[in-house]
Amino acid sequence: MAEFFSTVDAVRYEGPESDNDYAYRVYDADRVVLGKTMREHLRIAVCYWHSFSWAGNDVFGAGTFDRPWIDGELAPMDAAKVKMEAAFEFLTKLGVPYFCFHDVDIAPAGDTFAESRRNLEVMVAQAEQHMAETGVQLLWGTSNCFSHPRFAAGAATNPDPEVFAYAAAQISAAMEMTHRLGGANYVLWGGREGYETLLNTRMRQEADQLARFLHLVVERKHELGFAGTLLIEPKPQEPTKHQYDYDCATVHGFLDRYDLAEEFRVNIECNHATLAGHSFHHEVAYAVDNGIFGSVDANRGDAQNGWDTDQFPNSVEEVSLAVYEILRGGGFDTGGFNFDTKLRRQSMAREDLFHGHIGGIDTLAQSLLVAAELLERGTLESLRDARYAGWSQGLGAQILAGEHSLKDLEQQVASGQLDPTPVSGEQERLENLVNRALWRAIAAG
Ligand code: XLS
Ligand code: NI
Numbered sequence: 288m289a290e291f292f293s294t295v296d297a298v299r300y301e302g303p304e305s306d307n308d309y310a311y312r313v314y315d316a317d318r319v320v321l322g323k324t325m326r327e328h329l330r331i332a333v334c335y336w337h338s339f340s341w342a343g344n345d346v347f348g349a350g351t352f353d354r355p356w357i358d359g360e361l362a363p364m365d366a367a368k369v370k371m372e373a374a375f376e377f378l379t380k381l382g383v384p385y386f387c388f389h390d391v392d393i394a395p396a397g398d399t400f401a402e403s404r405r406n407l408e409v410m411v412a413q414a415e416q417h418m419a420e421t422g423v424q425l426l427w428g429t430s431n432c433f434s435h436p437r438f439a440a441g442a443a444t445n446p447d448p449e450v451f452a453y454a455a456a457q458i459s460a461a462m463e464m465t466h467r468l469g470g471a472n473y474v475l476w477g478g479r480e481g482y483e484t485l486l487n488t489r490m491r492q493e494a495d496q497l498a499r500f501l502h503l504v505v506e507r508k509h510e511l512g513f514a515g516t517l518l519i520e521p522k523p524q525e526p527t528k529h530q531y532d533y534d535c536a537t538v539h540g541f542l543d544r545y546d547l548a549e550e551f552r553v554n555i556e557c558n559h560a561t562l563a564g565h566s567f568h569h570e571v572a573y574a575v576d577n578g579i580f581g582s583v584d585a586n587r588g589d590a591q592n593g594w595d596t597d598q599f600p601n602s603v604e605e606v607s608l609a610v611y612e613i614l615r616g617g618g619f620d621t622g623g624f625n626f627d628t629k630l631r632r633q634s635m636a637r638e639d640l641f642h643g644h645i646g647g648i649d650t651l652a653q654s655l656l657v658a659a660e661l662l663e664r665g666t667l668e669s670l671r672d673a674r675y676a677g678w679s680q681g682l683g684a685q686i687l688a689g690e691h692s693l694k695d696l697e698q699q700v701a702s703g704q705l706d707p708t709p710v711s712g713e714q715e716r717l718e719n720l721v722n723r724a725l726w727r728a729i730a731a732g
């Protein structure tokens with residue numbers, strides 16, 4: 288096929304002084320930072336759905352993007368093939384190592400499940416070829432169990448067990464295809480697993496169903512011999528009024544309650560974190576500290592909007608603190624940064640897809656440099672160590688070891704033996720230290 292993105296050549300690192308819009312200023316894939324290349328640290332993926340399957344439509348208007356495989360002129364399977372060629376052309380020109388997809392992004396739905404599955408198999412074979420030719424790999428696969436009307440009341444949490452079974456069929460097939468393509472992870476975002484109104488909803492019943500479903504997913508993983516990680520993607524609301532996988536802590540509690548915590552980790556999306564009233568930094572730190580950190584859907588929200596705008600990340604300040612926590616936890620294992628990002632509806636030129644990703648990738652690379660600086664200098668860790676020093680010896684260590692009862696502590700305080708002095712939390716000083724690391728990393732380039 289003729290090139291689709293014919294005005295753009297391969298995007299390369301040209302350094303901070305470059306005035307080429309189609310070049311990286313910071314992301315230098317082979318540059319070594321803290322013992323690993325930027326490519327290995329960031330493990331960047333492009334998402335198929337927003338970048339290639341979405342036409343730019345919103346609830347008020349039609350698609351605006353130039354994506355000829357969506358306009359219905361081509362037969363569905365031909366359109367899927369043309370779309371895949373354009374996708375791999377983009378991935379190769381951008382020079383990223385991974386992509387991510389839903390079943391319906393790469394293969395059109397048929398009239399029956401069997402036909403949909405056949406379509407998927409054909410397109411997976413095509414993907415295998417493209418991957419072999421380009422070296423691009425699969426960060427994760429997933430299944431869309433939220434767009435079709437049958438899933439209006441949820442998939443695993445649907446009041447109708449037949450819908451549960453249909454979702455099981457879809458996910459069984461999508462896991463098999465992800466495994467076939469050597470995917471590093473399999474993601475479950477609970478699209479409509481939540482409720483619109485409690486007037487018709489049994490929350491506990493739906494939670495039990497979801498847990499049963501996830502146990503089936505685990506069984507299927509082992510049956511397939513899939514070595515990747517199972518990931519759950521938290522989100523607090525949208526499309527349902529209340530989503531069950533609200534945030535990392537909610538998902539963690541759910542996994543613990545249903546004996547699933549060994550088998551799942553989280554895929555944290557920045558914009559979902561902020562919708563839940565948390566910072567991205569908070570969600571990553573929670574997951575790292577609790578051993579459930581898996582992967583990231585890189586994007587950002589809009590501070591004035593209360594929905595999931597999925598914009599390209601462009602704040603080094605926001606991203607570097609999260610990257611710091613990721614590095615502190617040892618970095619990505621099977622996960623990576625997937626650009627779950629949407630262009631604005633007016634960004635209708637083919638080149639806009641490059642501008643969005645190039646800016647986002649440089650933002651991640653710059654954030655990596657800031658985070659590495661903070662970690663190497665031990666700026667935050669040494670101050671945190673000092674702040675909690677009381678817990679590693681004497682009274683603190685004894686309390687944690689269970690050596691004091693409440694009554695016992697009451698007596699020590701009552702006798703005047705213990706008399707704590709308030710100390711400064713030094714927030715402003717810490718904010719200055721972080722800013723200095725930001726400015727230094729930016730100046731060093
Ligand atoms: C939607 C989610 C979705 C998942 C994959 O809000 O972010 O894109 O990442 O189903
Ligand atoms: Ni996402």
Ligand code: NI
Nearest residue numbers: 556558595597
């Ligand atoms: Ni989102």
